[in-house]
Amino acid sequence: MGIEELVPQKSYRFLLIGIFFLTTFLSFSQAKKDSSFNQRLELGSLNDNWGGVLVKMEDDYRSFGFFANWFITENKSIHTTLSSLTNKNWRDTLHKERLDEYAVNIHYPIRENALKIMDVNAVGGFILTGNLGGEVIQQFTHNYFGMAKVSLPYSNKYNLYWQVGGEVKFHPIILHRTGESKSIIQPSIYAAYTHNYVFNTSIDLPYKIVLKDGDYSLLGVGYSFNQSLSKNEIINTVYKKESGFYLSLAQQFDVLTYSYKMYINNDFSLGTIGINLFKNHIAKREFQKPIASVEVGTLAGGYGFYNKYSHAMHSVFPVRFLITINNEFGASLKKHLPDYPNVSGHYKLLTIGGDLSLLKHSNKLQFNPYLGFGIGVKREMVYSGKEEIETIDLLSPAAKVNGGIKVSTPLKFLSDNNLYGLDFHFNYNYPFMPKEKVILNHIRSTFLQPSMMFGVGMFVVLGD
Numbered sequence: 001m002g003i004e005e006l007v008p009q010k011s012y013r014f015l016l017i018g019i020f021f022l023t024t025f026l027s028f029s030q031a032k033k034d035s036s037f038n039q040r041l042e043l044g045s046l047n048d049n050w051g052g053v054l055v056k057m058e059d060d061y062r063s064f065g066f067f068a069n070w071f072i073t074e075n076k077s078i079h080t081t082l083s084s085l086t087n088k089n090w091r092d093t094l095h096k097e098r099l100d101e102y103a104v105n106i107h108y109p110i111r112e113n114a115l116k117i118m119d120v121n122a123v124g125g126f127i128l129t130g131n132l133g134g135e136v137i138q139q140f141t142h143n144y145f146g147m148a149k150v151s152l153p154y155s156n157k158y159n160l161y162w163q164v165g166g167e168v169k170f171h172p173i174i175l176h177r178t179g180e181s182k183s184i185i186q187p188s189i190y191a192a193y194t195h196n197y198v199f200n201t202s203i204d205l206p207y208k209i210v211l212k213d214g215d216y217s218l219l220g221v222g223y224s225f226n227q228s229l230s231k232n233e234i235i236n237t238v239y240k241k242e243s244g245f246y247l248s249l250a251q252q253f254d255v256l257t258y259s260y261k262m263y264i265n266n267d268f269s270l271g272t273i274g275i276n277l278f279k280n281h282i283a284k285r286e287f288q289k290p291i292a293s294v295e296v297g298t299l300a301g302g303y304g305f306y307n308k309y310s311h312a313m314h315s316v317f318p319v320r321f322l323i324t325i326n327n328e329f330g331a332s333l334k335k336h337l338p339d340y341p342n343v344s345g346h347y348k349l350l351t352i353g354g355d356l357s358l359l360k361h362s363n364k365l366q367f368n369p370y371l372g373f374g375i376g377v378k379r380e381m382v383y384s385g386k387e388e389i390e391t392i393d394l395l396s397p398a399a400k401v402n403g404g405i406k407v408s409t410p411l412k413f414l415s416d417n418n419l420y421g422l423d424f425h426f427n428y429n430y431p432f433m434p435k436e437k438v439i440l441n442h443i444r445s446t447f448l449q450p451s452m453m454f455g456v457g458m459f460v461v462l463g464d
Helices: 012-031 134-145 233-241
Strands: 039-048 061-071 075-086 097-114 118-130 159-170 173-178 181-183 189-192 198-210 215-230 242-255 256-263 268-277 288-298 304-313 321-331 345-358 366-383 392-410 418-431 435-438 445-449 450-464
Touching: 012 039, 061 134, 061 233, 061 268, 075 233, 097 134, 097 159, 097 233, 118 189, 189 268, 198 233, 215 233, 242 288, 256 288, 256 450, 288 321, 288 418, 304 450, 321 366, 392 435, 392 450
Parallel strands: none
Antiparallel strands: 039 061, 039 268, 061 075, 075 097, 097 118, 118 159, 159 189, 173 181, 181 198, 189 198, 198 215, 215 242, 242 256, 256 268, 288 304, 288 450, 304 321, 321 345, 345 366, 366 392, 392 418, 418 450, 435 445
16 A cells, blocks of 8 residues: 555655654663763765766666764664665666655664674664655756756655664674774674565675774675565666675764765665764864874865865874875766767766875964875766667776865864864866767767866864
8 A cells, every 4th residue: 555545645754754753862862871872963965976986877776865874872773865766777768767765764772792792783664765856856956067857757656665674783803903093893784674675685894994082994895685575667776786796985084974885796886975963072182183084075066076085194204294095076067078968977086196285284273275196097987868878988097186275273062183174176187098989979079088177175184
């Protein structure tokens, strides 16, 4: 029975929001007794374009969405995600459609320290599908940024599915400990059954470097198996894409967090960018020098996004120099797409290099000019949901020069020894191997061209 037969369409959203906030309040009120855990609320967005450079980008399947994750205790949490699912591949002419998915699940401990090696958590929740506003959001953003319109019908009316499952989190295996940081491996197993929708299982093996106050960097491998239980073809397609072997990377530095998950065999990836609220900090000393920093931002007025990780090596380099790993991703401009709007394009640029600032980082308001460089690889993809063309996937080694002014200041109400700020900068990248291709209009077009962009980012510097 569809949800529209049980609850009036104008009321079901308020009902679900009420259920979510009621369970959140009850769980949070109990969690206040656990003072050893840094509670946090992560709010952010997800997009298939924000994944790593190792897989293709076609702006399809789990195309974009938003999430809110409340980590109440080590094993008690609430996860809610609104995703826009699309299937616009020209090969699948019978099932070119879209569907929005709103998922809520609660993790609750049922046996902690079982066999002295693991925690066992119950998982329960629901998934709501239908027209939940995904098309409106996608058309608005595509029109605003000058990207091709995605016109797809919704595949069904509103439906509600219940979910039940479990999770086993093994206790972390400590590989190395240095001062306030440690490196660990913490395997986990997850399984959930969503009635008439999907059966999910996954095994995750992450390597994690945990810094002070719970900040971390994560590099992991895993395997996911998703068996669709639905007759809806778009659900079958999306969950098939999100199955198989995957690589994952994630970082949380103070208020900023981001992650990638790349399904190598299926050429699909998903990335997230978010902010981390309600995080408590232990350090009670002023900023002395940088350990590392994380930055996320936008390029060229919203066409592109990036995240940058910077690390200090004071024993090797001057204190003003930081080693950088920069990942950029975004939509190609119209001027680079002669067949627009019948085709769309995206690019990814991954570089390793360094930034040299004019001044040493200071624990007061500071305007700090800097210059940077990087070498790496640029990938450009051109595809169409309208015309019968294969996705064009081009790759080239590339160099990058960047620079700008970083405005930073301490914020004592967030942390005693971290810096926060904005980065106003330019970014020039030069692919060494431009390529010419003919797509639809029989005009030879050049891809992987040099480009200059301007951007602004938000960063956090962890202090020693």
